[in-house]
Amino acid sequence: MGWARKILRVNLTQGTCTPEPLNMQWADEYLGSRGLASKYLISEIDPKVDPLSPDNKMIMSTGPLTGTMASTGGRYTIVTKGPLTGAIACSNSGGFFGAEMKFAGWDMIIFEGKSPKPVYLYVENDRAELRDASGLWGKSCWETEETIKKQHQDPQIRVSSIGRAGENQVLYACVVNDLHRAAGRSGVGAVMGSKNLKAVALRGTKGVGGIKDFKGFMAATTAAKKVLADNAVTGEGLPKYGTQVLMNVINEMGSLPTRNHKDVQFEDASKISAEAMHEKRASDGKSQLVTNAACFGCTIACGRISEIDKGHFTVVNKPEYWGASGGLEYEAAWALGAANGVGDIEALQYANLLCNEQGMDPISFGATVGAVMELYEMGVLTSEQIGVDAPFGSAEALARFTEMTALGEGFGVEIGQGSKRLCAKYGHPELSMTVKGQEFPAYDARGIQGMGLTYATSNRGACHLRSYTVASEVLGIPVKTDPLVTEGKPELVKAFQDATAIFDSAGICVFTSFAWTLADVQPQLQAACDGDWSMEKLNLVGERIWNMERQFNTAAGFTRKDDDLPPRLKTEPAQTGPAKGLVSGIDKMIPEYYQIRGWTPEGVVTEETVARLGL
Template structure:
């Protein structure tokens, strides 16, 4: 099957059993991959009325036919489940290198059923899979988990894991892959935590099958040449300044979320703009698998009270924890982003929750005695403390 490996892994966490299924060619044709595969499979697995955090819910990790190939930006996968945050079906996606490694390990989908009796992680290497104890990493941050599990499997492996937020079933917990890439929306991390599933670790060295590899590679070369020509000898703005460069466009259009969405423009937007991030904190850009753009940011903050190093923040984090909280201190926003990534929290939901609390406080609906101090828009220190 060209573009697909043809294999689905079904993991029954309750029984501790792993089985393989073939991918139905008709399903591949009708649903293509990623979101389509995930939704189609979830509807087969789950009673729509089930409790999202019960063993009756399922969680599906699915890649698309271009994932793991040389196709530019073909580096994403989808996590599909019933959301504990919305009570409806959700699809949360992420990039990085884990999705390509999943395909190169020989899998199109992984379906998780039930709940393990104790914390476990799934280790997959070129199609061979086993469940292992994760007791020693339960309670660890996503970064610690990534380091420990790659140390005991393969230094070339890629991980997707939850942090303490997912373990505690926070309703907007994320699944973090490659340390700082997030399948962040709708509480997919909480579902993993409810199943006692700490991580999925994959290592693959096989190539994704193609109908005509030469024609495919020639097409990729033409696409990359067109991309390069469009830059006219320069670099892509997203490579130079990351997705946070979008702050300027949304500000100019009057749609930059500000002060809990009460306004669409932010007076301090230039202080949280992508160019400011580049000038103050950027160490180097970083690209997902087979991506010619490289919009990722590896950053470091030296401001004493907000010191740290990691990836990001992306545009969504900058508006959610910056302008939407009235915060123009990019060091505080970046530090809050680091904390969310390590704890496995969705930065959009976290920022929006804090922004709502700030508005409630300023309107007199949230007493200072309930939160231990003042909570006003623009307070970067409070943003970090609440995160």
């Protein structure tokens, strides 16, 4: 049946943990993980609630394929109302935590209210209790995980926790599990901190039972794994180079946002690329990359395990950072590097380590630093105000800002509010490279037109993972489209958005979609889950999830004007590369996209669409 059919409701105000049956009608309509958790959240909170108030809820959720033999079936999501954007926030993480939740017999954990003192949730199969976390408050994610494992004398416990960033309400704080996997975007860690919830520790020994057709499921997952292994991206590129394989590719396309999107190519891209991570250093003869790593059940293994140069200025007196740990992914390397003009890969790895250690989204953090550096170069911010000289390209400033923001010190408190609030405060809102208050990822909307529409319409604010048209526009998956044109992009974006909602809700990694289409996922769901999971139904469920999230945002106060890009991308043409002379064609694409979606010209879901999707 795929689902454990059980959810845990944790009332932090009252200190209670209560099991409930899963609403199976909703499971049939919204599948699981992202879709199902969003349905629960939207049914239980006021869309206008203050994200950091006790009235907001936070849901950790698995999908029906989480914990199974499906490749990459280790994902879980955190759904809440996001403090960075005020929109629905749904943040997805890999590692082993999601599978452990399923092994303990739970589909979902709903947190409500606020604890009067710091606590952590401990779950061992059917037993769940809140425990005192006073001794953990102020500790990093790394220290928290280690301490909980020691306290319980069980190294197999899986822990998701917040660091100082979540405690200090950094608006893009994340929730970190397995030391360097994170529910990374939209500030879910700040919500967790606002509830005085330090960590969730799980131990499950039940396994996943009740697969509907076990033989059929084995056949479907085996066939799907072969598709991944035979694909150039999932079978070769990602295992060897990780997501960082994209750095030089996107730079050559003239779509690598550089120095707060002033430029579209970075002259030092090769110095912070996947290839650079493999190169031997002159200082110690070692490469930064130690090995690749995989999350639960993953046959791709795109994770990076890296070791920093012990002699680098950032860590020369900090042996605690010398060991092998989570390495740079493409988005982090871009945000900490090209976005700020910093070409020092060791400084990027140091900043990345601090983001993992204290639970902070490196995309929003790095992109906010890019805005700070531009304001500094304009003379709007001074070194006296911010505590450091911060021209574009300064690795020293990047390192110092990471420390200040992670620990909530000095100007780091302002950086922790994100670029939208910071740029508005200092009189230049146009320099915030955001949609709905969330910073852009690593693709310039002038050189990859579909990504501009993806950012503008993403329900959780600027995001690449909601509709990764880079697959089509750059890599030719499943079909090659021209990245420089707007024609056909509204249809492409809608198709990617609806399909991605299914991948997320099933409990599998979106990276499988480099090789899989929904036709590869469908037989796995059909064999695992009760009921009919035809292609027709999956397409409908994906569309239903997207429109439900849209309805929530509309009720929260978002309008047509929020589906837009910053003026820089619409008025300042790319200066170099294939996209030279181009701006984003977002204004042309939006009306067409709304029409295809079955929304009004103002972007509101119509009554006809509501009826058709059973919303």
